[in-house]
Amino acid sequence: MLDVRDVRAGYGDVQVLFGVSVAVAAGEIVALVGPNGAGKTTLLRAIVGLLPLRRGSVSWEGRPIHAAPAHSIVEQGIALVPEGRRLFARMTLEENLLLGAFAPRALGGRREGLERVFEIFPRLAERRRQLAGSLSGGEQQMVAIGRALMSRPRLLLLDEPSLGLAPRVVEGILEVLRQIHRDGVGVFLVEQNVQASLALADRGYVLENGRISGAGSGHDLLRDPHVRQAYLGPLAMDR
Amino acid sequence: MPGAALLHRPGASELRWAAVVLAAFGSLALLPLVVRRDDVLNFGVVFFLSVTLAQSWNLMAGYAGQVNLGHAAFFGLGALVTRALWIQGAPILPAMGVGAVVATVFGWLVGLPAFRLRGAYFAIGTLALAEILRITVGNSLPEISTLPAATIAGYSLTRRFYLTLVLAALAVATVAGTAASRVGLGMRAIREDEAAAEASGVGALRHKLLALSLSTLLAGLAGGAFAYYHISYYPQHPFGPQWTFDALLITFIGGAGTLHGPVLGALFYVFLKEYLAIRWVDLHLLIFGVLFVAIVLLLPGGLVEVFGRVRGRPRLTNP
Numbered sequence: 253m254l255d256v257r258d259v260r261a262g263y264g265d266v267q268v269l270f271g272v273s274v275a276v277a278a279g280e281i282v283a284l285v286g287p288n289g290a291g292k293t294t295l296l297r298a299i300v301g302l303l304p305l306r307r308g309s310v311s312w313e314g315r316p317i318h319a320a321p322a323h324s325i326v327e328q329g330i331a332l333v334p335e336g337r338r339l340f341a342r343m344t345l346e347e348n349l350l351l352g353a354f355a356p357r358a359l360g361g362r363r364e365g366l367e368r369v370f371e372i373f374p375r376l377a378e379r380r381r382q383l384a385g386s387l388s389g390g391e392q393q394m395v396a397i398g399r400a401l402m403s404r405p406r407l408l409l410l411d412e413p414s415l416g417l418a419p420r421v422v423e424g425i426l427e428v429l430r431q432i433h434r435d436g437v438g439v440f441l442v443e444q445n446v447q448a449s450l451a452l453a454d455r456g457y458v459l460e461n462g463r464i465s466g467a468g469s470g471h472d473l474l475r476d477p478h479v480r481q482a483y484l485g486p487l488a489m490d491r
Numbered sequence: 492m493p494g495a496a497l498l499h500r501p502g503a504s505e506l507r508w509a510a511v512v513l514a515a516f517g518s519l520a521l522l523p524l525v526v527r528r529d530d531v532l533n534f535g536v537v538f539f540l541s542v543t544l545a546q547s548w549n550l551m552a553g554y555a556g557q558v559n560l561g562h563a564a565f566f567g568l569g570a571l572v573t574r575a576l577w578i579q580g581a582p583i584l585p586a587m588g589v590g591a592v593v594a595t596v597f598g599w600l601v602g603l604p605a606f607r608l609r610g611a612y613f614a615i616g617t618l619a620l621a622e623i624l625r626i627t628v629g630n631s632l633p634e635i636s637t638l639p640a641a642t643i644a645g646y647s648l649t650r651r652f653y654l655t656l657v658l659a660a661l662a663v664a665t666v667a668g669t670a671a672s673r674v675g676l677g678m679r680a681i682r683e684d685e686a687a688a689e690a691s692g693v694g695a696l697r698h699k700l701l702a703l704s705l706s707t708l709l710a711g712l713a714g715g716a717f718a719y720y721h722i723s724y725y726p727q728h729p730f731g732p733q734w735t736f737d738a739l740l741i742t743f744i745g746g747a748g749t750l751h752g753p754v755l756g757a758l759f760y761v762f763l764k765e766y767l768a769i770r771w772v773d774l775h776l777l778i779f780g781v782l783f784v785a786i787v788l789l790l791p792g793g794l795v796e797v798f799g800r801v802r803g804r805p806r807l808t809n810p
């Protein structure tokens with residue numbers, strides 16, 4: 253479904269990605285793990301058209317999309333939950349969700365979309381008229397995911413959805429990802445929470461210094477000595 | 492939660508306030524029938540022009556988040572073109588229309604290149620455009636522009652009053668209509684976070700150009716009304732930076748990104764400026780500056796914050 257091949261990208265003089273290839277098949281959950289500064293966010297920005305590629309290609313259902321402007325990517329069925337939520341802070345929760353359905357593909361289903369999001373996150377329904385900037389971190393992450401779901405995506409890209417959240421909230425978010433996956437939506441999850449994301453994923457990639465350094469099923473990667481040592485540490489032995 | 496019911500859908504607050512403001516303007520339409528004093532009508536013209544200019548600036552900065560530091564360019568172009576056509580015999584309304592279109596075309600000249608880049612390019616580009624135009628007009632048209640004697644003989648202040656009233660109502664309706672529309676939602680998203688807006692499917696360039704077009708059209712029309720109103724002025728005068736800063740100050744004093752803010756701001760600003768100018772001729776600008784700083788410090792959301800019910804309304808704290 254999504255096919256990223258040999259992508260090189262960066263900012264100014266700084267090259268961040270040195271030929272990264274990843275793929276997500278229909279209905280799959282794929283995790284991308286790696287340390288800070290490895291280029292995880294850069295890769296997502298490149299996929300959704302917020303950052304131009306220097307080389308390589310991003311294809312969606314066999315068609316290249318890397319030359320298309322960012323706002324047209326969501327129309328193709330790919331939605332991003334950006335790092336740090338990036339909500340529209342001085343707009344209401346509901347307005348944030350409605351903006352998720354801005355693309356023509358989702359416009360007609362706005363009402364059902366809202367109902368669906370409030371079904372998944374009941375807490376949001378009672379806060380729909382609050383300014384997004386006034387919500388708690390967990391609620392903001394729910395809005396960010398809800399906003400992306402409003403576009404009726406076929407592939408959901410998530411950038412560190414667990415960042416800065418309490419473990420219980422993270423567990424809730426992961427459960428929602430499972431639910432979204434059961435609805436047939438592909439999930440590409442970028443996480444520093446290696447244990448949880450690889451346990452959830454069908455497949456995983458390890459990104460280090462702008463290169464893919466490991467790939468395999470989530471299960472195999474969790475047992476990989478390098479991954480265990482670098483990301484899970486001695487505590488992982490207990491699990 | 493008080494105020495929660497205010498926002499049933501995007502722009503609901505704007506539509507409500509537009510109804511209030513337009514009703515108030517409607518009652519002001521009776522003013523020339525009961526008051527025959529020129530000073531009152533002149534005050535009305537200045538107020539309505541200020542509302543129009545401030546709303547046009549507000550649409551760009553308060554809603555779409557694009558700070559225009561050369562708004563006078565569009566006001567000035569509207570005035571220049573309208574005056575030339577009108578004095579040569581064209582009817583005033585078509586002349587104003589042409590002036591507004593010319594203003595919009597110049598807006599695109601800055602907007603098209605500047606909007607492709609983020610950051611201060613648009614603010615600097617508009618500032619430069621306004622100054623270049625002001626100096627060029629000053630050099631090429633150094634003579635004062637005075638209406639022909641026949642026009643002065645038939646001059647009707649009441650007509651100017653109604654023209655500017657309709658224009659201010661048009662500006663209010665435009666901002667309310669935009670705020671309540673899908674494109675208005677997109678504009679506000681761009682103001683909040685352009686990359687996140689793009690990632691949600693909002694075409695930033697298209698939305699910014701639309702906001703700019705509406706804004707410059709209104710500013711050009713306001714300039715045309717100015718050209719129709721003033722008997723004599725230097726052609727470069729409406730290009731002066733004070734027009735930009737009037738619009739900016741009124742918007743911030745009243746409340747950027749709200750519909751009623753710039754209306755309240757214009758009322759406050761025009762009253763105070765006139766009053767201070769009469770009372771303290773030499774010091775009035777200084778006093779005004781101090782007052783402005785005080786308002787921004789005490790009421791960062793503008794006068795509309797006093798209403799208390801404005802929670803939930805966006806405000807522009809870091810343009």
